[in-house]
Amino acid sequence: MDFLVTQLSQFTRFFILWQGGMMVLDGSLSVGGLTALISYCGMFENASNSITHKVVEWFRNIERAGEFLDVLDRIPTVKDEGTQDFQDMSSVIEFKNVGFCYPSSPDVKIIEDISFKIPQGSSFGIVGTSGHGKSTIMKLFLRLYNRSEGDITVDGNLIEDLSLAKLHHQIGYVCQTPELFSGTIEENITYGLVDYSQEDFKEVCAVTEVSTFIEDEENFPKGY
Numbered sequence: 241m242d243f244l245v246t247q248l249s250q251f252t253r254f255f256i257l258w259q260g261g262m263m264v265l266d267g268s269l270s271v272g273g274l275t276a277l278i279s280y281c282g283m284f285e286n287a288s289n290s291i292t293h294k295v296v297e298w299f300r301n302i303e304r305a306g307e308f309l310d311v312l313d314r315i316p317t318v319k320d321e322g323t324q325d326f327q328d329m330s331s332v333i334e335f336k337n338v339g340f341c342y343p344s345s346p347d348v349k350i351i352e353d354i355s356f357k358i359p360q361g362s363s364f365g366i367v368g369t370s371g372h373g374k375s376t377i378m379k380l381f382l383r384l385y386n387r388s389e390g391d392i393t394v395d396g397n398l399i400e401d402l403s404l405a406k407l408h409h410q411i412g413y414v415c416q417t418p419e420l421f422s423g424t425i426e427e428n429i430t431y432g433l434v435d436y437s438q439e440d441f442k443e444v445c446a447v448t449e450v451s452t453f454i455e456d457e458e459n460f461p462k463g464y
């Protein structure tokens with residue numbers, strides 16, 4: 241479309257120069273009149289170019305909106321159908337013979353026959369070389385993906401039988417590549433929470449020690 245508009249405006253300019261030149265030669269148009277005509281054409285061209293760009297941009301945005309709506313229309317493969325309630329996460333977490341392939345590479349086993357038990361109240365670390373599946377293990381526990389084989393349980397209950405919202409509510413997850421949304425620090429920290437008090441919010445900031453650098457006016461003059 242841009243190409244078409246450029247060609248059209250060049251043709252119009254050529255036509256005006258040609259026709260105007262002929263009229264100047266036969267005396268029906270003065271040189272001043274031709275100069276004025278050419279400058280009016282330039283102004284008209286600028287205006288029509290900016291309208292064309294707006295129209296092109298508008299069509300591009302409609303296309304992007306379509307892609308966005310496609311994402312919203314996707315039906316998640318992880319279903320939240322668990323009804324079993326549980327009190328809190330100070331429970332025994334167990335992986336039994338868990339295996340997993342990402343849906344995009346169904347033939348590549350990222351995790352194979354993994355078993356471990358995390359006793360109540362203990363700290364547990366998973367160590368391994370890059371790309372060996374540490375983050376994937378956490379994603380399976382969060383049920384961002386359904387595992388392909390084996391069982392993951394909390395106090396003997398399969399994680400599919402637990403309410404997904406309640407499971408997520410019990411887990412504090414700091415991902416490897418954190419994203420910040422445009423907005424205030426408070427909006428970022430409380431993202432997804434509808435019901436929280438300022439006391440809770442400040443306590444979280446103190447416990448995680450983010451308050452130490454956010455409350456430093458040199459770093460963030462507007463604070464949270």
Ligand SMILES: Nc1ncnc2c1ncn2[C@@H]1O[C@H](COP(=O)(O)OP(=O)(O)OP(=O)(O)O)[C@@H](O)[C@H]1O
Pocket residue numbers: 342343344345350368369370371372373374375376377416
């Ligand atoms: N969404 C995905 N689709 C397909 N393969 C993936 C996807 N995410 C990760 N992988 C692959 O799964 C493997 C394990 O990745 P994972 O991120 O769990 O490793 P990691 O042990 O956490 O690595 P690192 O130490 O670098 O954080 C890698 O080979 C990675 O390329």
Ligand SMILES: [Mg+2]
Pocket residue numbers: 374375376416
């Ligand atoms: Mg990782």
